[in-house]
Structures are given as C-alpha cells and as structure tokens.
Amino acid sequence: MQLNPGKLSTKILLMVAVIVLLSNSILCVVSVINTRKGIKKSIRQRMLDIANCASGSVNGDILKTLRAEDAGTEKYKTVYNALAIFRDNVEVKYVYGIRDEGGGRFTFTVDPTVADPATFGEKVVFTEALALAARGTAAVDEVPYSDAWGEFYSAYSPVFDSSGKVAGIIGADFSTSWFEAQLSERTQATVISYLVILLFTLALAAVLSLLSVAPFVRRQEQLVVEVERKAEENERLSLQVAQSLAAAIDAKDAYTKGHSSRVAEYAREIARRYGYQGKDLEKIYMAGLLHDVGKIGVPDGIINKPSGLSEEEFEIIKKHPVMGDHILKNIDSMPELLAGARWHHERFDGGGYPDGLDHEKIPETARIIAVADAYDAMTSNRSYRQAMPQAKIREQIRKGRGTQFDPVFADIMLAMIDEDSKYTMQEMPGQS
Numbered sequence: 079m080q081l082n083p084g085k086l087s088t089k090i091l092l093m094v095a096v097i098v099l100l101s102n103s104i105l106c107v108v109s110v111i112n113t114r115k116g117i118k119k120s121i122r123q124r125m126l127d128i129a130n131c132a133s134g135s136v137n138g139d140i141l142k143t144l145r146a147e148d149a150g151t152e153k154y155k156t157v158y159n160a161l162a163i164f165r166d167n168v169e170v171k172y173v174y175g176i177r178d179e180g181g182g183r184f185t186f187t188v189d190p191t192v193a194d195p196a197t198f199g200e201k202v203v204f205t206e207a208l209a210l211a212a213r214g215t216a217a218v219d220e221v222p223y224s225d226a227w228g229e230f231y232s233a234y235s236p237v238f239d240s241s242g243k244v245a246g247i248i249g250a251d252f253s254t255s256w257f258e259a260q261l262s263e264r265t266q267a268t269v270i271s272y273l274v275i276l277l278f279t280l281a282l283a284a285v286l287s288l289l290s291v292a293p294f295v296r297r298q299e300q301l302v303v304e305v306e307r308k309a310e311e312n313e314r315l316s317l318q319v320a321q322s323l324a325a326a327i328d329a330k331d332a333y334t335k336g337h338s339s340r341v342a343e344y345a346r347e348i349a350r351r352y353g354y355q356g357k358d359l360e361k362i363y364m365a366g367l368l369h370d371v372g373k374i375g376v377p378d379g380i381i382n383k384p385s386g387l388s389e390e391e392f393e394i395i396k397k398h399p400v401m402g403d404h405i406l407k408n409i410d411s412m413p414e415l416l417a418g419a420r421w422h423h424e425r426f427d428g429g430g431y432p433d434g435l436d437h438e439k440i441p442e443t444a445r446i447i448a449v450a451d452a453y454d455a456m457t458s459n460r461s462y463r464q465a466m467p468q469a470k471i472r473e474q475i476r477k478g479r480g481t482q483f484d485p486v487f488a489d490i491m492l493a494m495i496d497e498d499s500k501y502t503m504q505e506m507p508g509q510s
C-alpha cells in the first residue's frame with residue numbers, strides 16, 4: 079500500500095495556491111481596469127483645473143475685443159501676461175486664447191508661447207471638446223489630435239464677459255506622451271500594490287492551509303507507519319507459517335530434511351541472478367518453501383520406502399503437485415505458490431507431470447523451482463541412493479538443459495555450480 083501524506087499536503091497547498099492566485103488575479107485585472115478609468119478621469123480633471131485657472135485669470139471683456147493689431151498694447155499685454163504664468167507650468171505644453179468664428183471655425187488669439195507661437199487668427203484644429211467649451215462648458219479631448227506643434231490632449235475652458243456670455247476660450251495643450259506617462263506611472267503603482275496584496279494573500283493562505291492540514295497529515299503519517307508495521311508483521315507471519323509447513327513436509331521424509339528451505343534458497347538465487355528484485359524474490363522463496371506441500375497427503379510409508387517404488391506407489395507420489403494445488407488454491411494474493419507447487423515437475427520439453435505443459439506455458443516460478451529442486455535432490459542422500467558428486471550433478475543439469483529444464487535457468491544453475499568450487503551448496507551433515 080502506498081500512502082504519501084507529504085504529497086497529499088503539497089497537493090492541498092497547491093490547490094489553495096491556485097484558487098487564491100486565480101481569484102486574486104481576476105480581482106486584480108478588474109480592479110486595474112477600473113482604476114485606469116479613475117486615473118484617466120483624475121488626469122483630465124487636473125488638465126481641466128489648469129485650463130479653468132487660466133481662463134479665470136483672463137478678462138473676458140478685453141479678450142473678446144482684441145485684434146491682431148492690438149499686439150503690444152496694454153490690454154493685449156494684460157491677457158498675454160495672465161496666460162504667460164500658465165505657460166511656465168511644467169505639465170502644460172502650450173496655453174493660448176481661442177476665438178469662436180462661428181460655423182465650427184476656431185482661431186488663435188493671444189499665444190504667449192516663446193518659440194514658434196501661433197499667429198493671431200490662425201486656424202485651430204476643431205475637436206468636440208473645443209466645441210463644448212465654445213458653448214460654455216469646459217472639456218478635455220477624449221482622443222488625441224495632431225497639429226503643427228505635435229500630438230496633444232487639450233483642455234478647453236470658456237472665458238465669460240461681464241454679461242455672462244462666452245467671450246473666448248482658453249486652450250491648454252498636454253502632450254500625448256505626458257498623458258500616457260501619467261497614466262502608466264499611476265497604473266504601475268496600482269499594479270504593484272495589488273501584487274503586494276496578492277503575495278501577502280498567498281502567504282497567508284499557505285500558512286492557514288498548512289495549519290489546518292497539519293493534523294490531518296500527521297494522522298496520515300501515523301497510519302502509514304502503522305500500515306507498514308502491520309504489513310511487515312503479516313509478511314513475517316506468512317513466512318513463519320510457510321517455514322513451519324515446509325518443516326512439516328520435510329519431517330515426513332527422514333532423508334529430505336531441509337530440502338524445502340534449500341530449494342527455496344537456490345530458487346531465490348537463480349531468480350536474483352535472472353533479475354528479480356524485492357518482493358518478487360520473497361515470492362519465489364515462499365514458492366520454493368511450499369513446492370512440495372502436496373506431499374502432506376502422501377502416506378509416510380511410501381515417502382520413506384527404502385527400495386524402489388511400485389508403479390502404483392509412484393502414481394500416488396505423482397499426485398503431490400495436484401494436492402499442493404488444492405492446498406494452496408485459496409491463497410489468491412500469491413499465485414506463485416500454486417504455480418510452484420503444481421508445475422515444478424513439468425519438463426521444459428513437455429514430458430513432465432501433472433499437465434504436460436512445455437516451454438513458456440510452464441509458469442516461470444515453476445521452471446525456476448524445477449532446476450533448484452532437481453539440483454537439491456541430487457546433492458542429498460535419498461532413501462534409495464547416496465548424494466551424487468558435484469561433477470555428475472553438473473553433467474545431469476547440463477544434459478537436462480532445454481529438455482528437462484528451461485535452458486536460461488539451467489545455465490544460471492550451472493554458473494552457480496561452477497562458482498561453488500568447494501561444493502558447499504549441498505545437504506550439510508546434521509542440517510535440518
């Protein structure tokens with residue numbers, strides 16, 4: 079069983095982070111859009127304030143009577159000087175007087191610009207905001223326009239005469255780049271403050287979810303430890319039961335003490351050399367331990383018979399694989415046990431029993447155990463013969479390669495024999 083509380087808490091943290099990030103991002107985008115609208119409004123208000131101040135400082139009665147030829151006169155200077163004060167405002171590019179000539183035509187009047195001023199009577203670019211100011215309402219251009227001096231957003235403010243009528247208009251030009259710079263500067267400030275809020279919220283959400291998840295994760299960790307301990311206990315118990323059973327099987331035959339354990343060890347070594355790892359090695363070991371479990375059902379008298387068996391007796395002995403199958407068939411969590419017990423007397427060429435399976439039709443577990451079983455049988459004293467010399471055993475395995483045994487596992491067994499120069503891999507005196 080694989081439980082990983084670490085991963086679980088990371089998943090929960092990630093989920094919380096994604097939810098916070100998404101909701102905050104949506105909030106940020108909506109807020110920035112709204113804030114930009116507000117920022118634009120406030121910039122335009124500032125532009126209007128400047129234009130209104132300028133128009134308020136100009137005398138409408140004088141403005142409406144001024145002619146180009148008045149340049150240099152006292153009343154011309156009054157208007158000129160009033161506008162010149164605003165000309166020097168760092169935000170305003172140009173500030174000047176405008177006259178409504180009627181029919182949508184507007185012209186410059188007094189322009190205090192030092193370099194390249196507009197000529198008195200020169201045409202002013204028409205905009206909606208200018209037309210609005212001509213009707214008495216100060217206004218700012220919604221979109222920028224271009225003229226000979228550049229690209230601008232302009233604020234227009236009407237100048238009233240003593241009778242309350244529009245006597246002229248004061249235009250204040252703000253360059254597009256100034257407008258954009260103002261907008262992006264203030265937008266950036268807003269975005270940065272939202273990012274700070276976002277990071278803070280994320281950190282807070284992480285801490286809160288960690289705090290709320292921690293007890294749950296701790297319990298999970300305890301459970302994992304408990305489950306692992308139980309699993310180990312179960313495995314140990316299973317192994318002990320299998321060892322006890324193996325001992326019971328071997329005890330029936332005075333000559334085969336320790337046979338099951340040795341077959342289990344040889345089979346595990348063959349499997350290890352073949353590439354098995356971890357649990358698969360444990361399974362093959364268990365299958366080795368229990369391969370002859372069916373012998374429990376064979377009468378002691380037949381198993382321990384010192385001389386040759388009758389045909390009938392041999393038929394009884396031959397039933398032990400099927401009996402083993404019956405004994406182990408309910409252990410469905412480890413089908414290798416049944417495979418080892420039922421088919422370890424099958425031959426690779428199909429001449430074995432009980433089913434006459436051949437080649438890969440014989441389960442791998444059984445093919446491995448078959449080699450290990452034959453090897454141990456030959457190295458042990460039996461009721462009917464003595465243990466065989468190592469060289470003779472080696473020859474028997476070699477001869478059985480591809481006929482009795484799967485050649486792959488026979489080769490591994492041969493290599494094991496070749497490495498065992500002192501012939502230690504056999505039944506030891508007194509071994510049980």
Ligand SMILES: [Fe+2]
Nearest residue numbers: 369370422423
């Ligand atoms: Fe057997």
